[in-house]
Amino acid sequence: MSANGGTKAIVAALLANTGIAVTKFVAFLLTASSSMLAESIHSVADAGNQGLLLLGGRRAKRAATPQHPFGYGRERYIYAFIVSIVLFSVGGLFALYEAYHKWSHTEGITSWHWVPVVVLVSAIIMEVFSFRTAIKESNLIRGNQSWVKFVRRAKAPELPVVLLEDLGALVGLVFALFGVGMTLITGNGRWDALGTAMIGVLLVAIAIILAIETKSLLLGEGAESHEVAAIEKAVADGPEFERIIHMKTLYLGPEELMVAAKVGVPACESAEDLARGINAVEARIRAAVPTARVIYLEPDIYSVTAERVGAGSAAQTAGPGAEPGKAVGRPGS
The missing domain is CATH 3.30.70.1350 (Cation efflux protein, cytoplasmic domain)
Structure with a gap:
C-alpha cells in the first residue's frame, strides 16, 4: 500500500467526519431526532476511528527491539481491529438502543423541521468527497481486483477500513434522511426510530466484516x-x-x-x-x-528419493554419520 495514500484518505475522512459530527449534534439539539443522534454518534465514532488508524500507523514505525525483533508493523492491524470494536459498540449498538427507546417513546419532530434535512444533505455532500478520496487512493493499488477482493486481500488495513466506513456513512445518511423525511411527512416518530434501527444494523454488519478481515491479518497471512x-x-x-x-x-x-x-x-x-x-x-x-x-x-541437498518419502532433502533421510550427498545419490538422481 502507498502509506501516503492511506494517510491522505484517513485525514480526508477525519476532517469530513469531525465537521459532520458537529452539524449533526446541533441538528439533534434543535429537533430531538433519534436518527440525528444516532448519526451524530456514528460520525464521532468514525472520527475517533480515523484517529486510531493514524496512531496505529505512527506506532508501527518504531524501530525493532530485542523483545520485538521483527518490529511493530502489526500495530496497524491491532488498531484496525479496535476500530471494528468501536464501530460495533459505540456506533451500531448505540443506534439500536436509541431506535428501541424512540420506538417505545414515540415523538415527532415538532420544531426546526428544515434543519435535519439541510444537515443530512450537507453531510452527504461532504461524505461523497471523503469517499471519492478513498476510492481514488485505493485505485492506485487495487489493480484489476474487484472491490470485494480488494477489501478481503489488502494487507494494509487503512484503505479498506476507510472505504467501508465512508460507504457505511453514506448509506447511513440515506437511512437517516428517509427516517426524518417520513417523520416530517406523516408526523409519526416511529419512522425516525426505523431509520435509526436501519443505521444500527448497517454499522453492526460493517463492524463484523472489518473484525473478520482484520482477525485474519492478525493471525498472520502469507504472500499472495x-x-x-x-x-x-x-x-x-x-x-x-x-x-x-x-x-x-x-x-x-x-x-x-x-x-x-x-x-x-x-x-x-x-x-x-x-x-x-x-x-x-x-x-x-x-x-x-x-x-x-x-x-x-x-x-x-535435494533428492528425488527423499521427495518420495516426503522429506525433500537428502539430509533428512541420511543415516547417522552418513554424508547427505552420498546417502541417496547426487541431487536429481
Missing part, C-alpha cells in the same frame, strides 16, 4: 499467489540453486514480508561461493517483491 510465483521465478532465474524444496511466507506488517525457504543447492567448492549465491538470490527476490524485506534461505 502472484508474489509466491515472483519469488519462485527469482530463485529459478539464476544458476545458484537447483530448486526450492519448501518455502513459507508471512506478512510481519502491511509492507514487510518474511520469506523462509529451504533450497536445493548444487555442489560448490567453498562456503564463500555458497554465500555469494545466496546473496545474489536474495537481491533478485527483493527486486521482484519489494515487500520481501526479511529473507532466510537454508541451503540443502
